[in-house]
Amino acid sequence: MTARTVLQQADITRALTRISHEILESAKGSTDLVLLGIPTRGVILAERIAAILNEIEPGCARAGALDVTMYRDDLSRNPTRTPSPTQIPDGGIDGTTVVLVDDVLYSGRTIRSALDAINDIGRPRVVRLAALVDRGHRELPIRADFVGKNLPSSTEERINVRLAEIDGLDEVTIE
Amino acid sequence: MRHLLSTKDLSRDEAIAILDLAEDMAQAQTREVKKLPALRGKTIVNLFFEDSTRTKTSFEAAAKRLSADVINFSAKGSSVSKGESLKDTAQTLAAIGADGVVIRHHSSGAPRVLATSGWIDAGVVNAGDGTHEHPTQGLLDAFTMRKRLHGEASRGKALDGVTVTIVGDILHSRVARSNVWLLSTLGAEVSLVAPGTLLPVGVETWPVTVGYDLDAAIAAKPQVLMMLRIQSERMNAAFFPNAREYSRQWGFDDERLARLPEDSLVMHPGPMNRGLEISSGAADSARSTIIEQVANGVSIRMAVLYLLLTGGAA
Numbered sequence: 001m002t003a004r005t006v007l008q009q010a011d012i013t014r015a016l017t018r019i020s021h022e023i024l025e026s027a028k029g030s031t032d033l034v035l036l037g038i039p040t041r042g043v044i045l046a047e048r049i050a051a052i053l054n055e056i057e058p059g060c061a062r063a064g065a066l067d068v069t070m071y072r073d074d075l076s077r078n079p080t081r082t083p084s085p086t087q088i089p090d091g092g093i094d095g096t097t098v099v100l101v102d103d104v105l106y107s108g109r110t111i112r113s114a115l116d117a118i119n120d121i122g123r124p125r126v127v128r129l130a131a132l133v134d135r136g137h138r139e140l141p142i143r144a145d146f147v148g149k150n151l152p153s154s155t156e157e158r159i160n161v162r163l164a165e166i167d168g169l170d171e172v173t174i175e
Numbered sequence: 176m177r178h179l180l181s182t183k184d185l186s187r188d189e190a191i192a193i194l195d196l197a198e199d200m201a202q203a204q205t206r207e208v209k210k211l212p213a214l215r216g217k218t219i220v221n222l223f224f225e226d227s228t229r230t231k232t233s234f235e236a237a238a239k240r241l242s243a244d245v246i247n248f249s250a251k252g253s254s255v256s257k258g259e260s261l262k263d264t265a266q267t268l269a270a271i272g273a274d275g276v277v278i279r280h281h282s283s284g285a286p287r288v289l290a291t292s293g294w295i296d297a298g299v300v301n302a303g304d305g306t307h308e309h310p311t312q313g314l315l316d317a318f319t320m321r322k323r324l325h326g327e328a329s330r331g332k333a334l335d336g337v338t339v340t341i342v343g344d345i346l347h348s349r350v351a352r353s354n355v356w357l358l359s360t361l362g363a364e365v366s367l368v369a370p371g372t373l374l375p376v377g378v379e380t381w382p383v384t385v386g387y388d389l390d391a392a393i394a395a396k397p398q399v400l401m402m403l404r405i406q407s408e409r410m411n412a413a414f415f416p417n418a419r420e421y422s423r424q425w426g427f428d429d430e431r432l433a434r435l436p437e438d439s440l441v442m443h444p445g446p447m448n449r450g451l452e453i454s455s456g457a458a459d460s461a462r463s464t465i466i467e468q469v470a471n472g473v474s475i476r477m478a479v480l481y482l483l484l485t486g487g488a489a
Contacts, residue, residue, distance in 0.1 A: 080482055082192065082195075085199060
């Protein structure tokens with residue numbers, strides 16, 4: 001099957017900029033934002049969003065990584081997964097506004113695991129969810145607060161998010 | 176990974192992957208909530224036919240931190256002391272529904288029998304079998320070295336070129352064997368120092384250099400000096416004249432500590448015979464990693480149990 005590009009580099013940058021403004025707006029002036037990316041590509045998106053936020057309001061955001069492997073509900077069904085490091089920014093997450101960042105929102109099971117993982121690390125004031133692509137097919141009652149692009153898809157299709165830091169270029173394709 | 180029976184079975188990449196995973200586990204141990212839910216609903220049996228405190232406690236802590244249920248079984252006070260065979264014990268455990276078995280046995284090869292016999296369909300971890308192997312000890316020693324030598328940047332690294340000298344009762348030591356295989360897989364240069372009577376037949380085929388003189392070994396400035404325990408329970412022949420003579424020739428005392436380079440590590444798998452193979456001054460010095468080894472043991476065992484008990488039908 002041939003791959004079709006749905007977002008190009010400029011589209012991704014624009015989407016992240018818009019998400020950043022939406023995060024600031026919904027935070028109502030709170031300057032204690034913690035962006036936790038879900039490995040692998042969510043971590044990079046979280047860093048990019050934090051950088052944009054800090055340009056708009058210096059010092060308002062910190063970025064980190066949250067690995068959810070140990071909290072997944074499919075550990076005994078799928079081949080063994082290797083976890084990635086969790087990196088909680090200095091100062092912790094107690095009382096902060098945590099924004100979970102993932103590249104593709106699909107079944108919602110990863111986010112469920114992430115909520116459990118956050119529970120073990122601290123007690124944020126509020127937890128929000130940002131995703132670059134929402135492709136539908138939720139299996140749990142979970143909804144993103146900030147979405148880069150809604151991409152109705154069939155379960156047969158594959159959505160690939162490529163980011164310059166890992167893949168050498170920025171693009172989202174569907175195949 | 177289905178079982179962990181020997182460090183000989185591990186490839187370099189597999190070994191590094193276990194050490195990296197243990198880093199993640201160690202990180203989780205610094206949190207307020209130390210428990211991870213990865214093995215919820217799994218049952219792990221600690222099957223110990225030989226006495227052990229630290230290994231058994233360490234495996235138990237590791238399993239509990241991963242939310243598994245742990246059943247402790249020791250030969251003393253069980254049907255084994257009434258003459259039950261390994262087969263019957265294994266089938267009993269299978270009927271109880273064990274997903275993983277951690278076994279320590281006085282006979283070399285017992286874990287492999289358990290893993291390959293078909294008596295029980297569970298992941299088997301060798302926690303020390305006779306004079307054969309103790310793979311998680313080898314892994315935690317490698318992990319400790321890597322952490323001390325590379326610090327924060329140790330992820331993904333091996334131990335290429337690190338000089339390790341293992342001293343003492345090589346003949347009976349499963350720790351030494353597991354370390355020799357693993358460390359040479361990871362690229363370290365291993366040498367052994369022991370009285371000739373405590374070296375096994377065939378040691379010349381091992382990937383190591385062999386010496387008999389501890390002072391010469393210290394003069395060569397090894398980066399890691401690993402002292403082994405004199406296993407009095409296995410000293411059933413005259414391997415050396417008496418303890419005092421052993422201590423004078425091959426014991427790591429304060430005077431030898433002073434000659435060892437400032438940044439070398441002193442390791443011991445425990446339990447120690449203070450004053451015999453290692454002096455209190457050496458055991459408690461800043462160069463000693465003995466307490467770290469115990470702490471790292473929990474992380475390594477969490478990593479191993481995670482790898483063995485997750486990942487079902489793909």
